[in-house]
Amino acid sequence: MNNLTKTETEIAALKQYNQITYILYLAGYLVGFTWLIAIIMNYVKRDDMRGTWLESHVNYQIKTFWISxxxxxxxxLLAIVVIGFVILLAVFIWDAYRLIKGLIALNDNKLV
Structure with missing residues (x-):
């Protein structure tokens, strides 16, 4: 089906899918591997979200994943030297901020 003609039900299902991937990324801090499931899910549904407001979220999540x-x-690699721990902390804060910001925007039906 053409992305421009998605029904409200289809959009709601894609939004829920996006919520699940955000939660899986965040759960990765506790479980350790759910981020891998989330990135695969993002790539699987990326084409389905093209042309919808949800496309910004899937692209945002993919970009956040790779930069993080x-x-x-x-x-x-730099943890041998003290600066590595500073980098790890900075990446953690940046990553968590982006995921929480994106989840809030998604729940408010806004682009990121």
């Missing part, structure tokens, strides 16, 4: 992933790798 690189930041965590750099921080972990």
């Amino acid at each position: 992933f690189v930041g965590y790798i750099v921080g972990a």
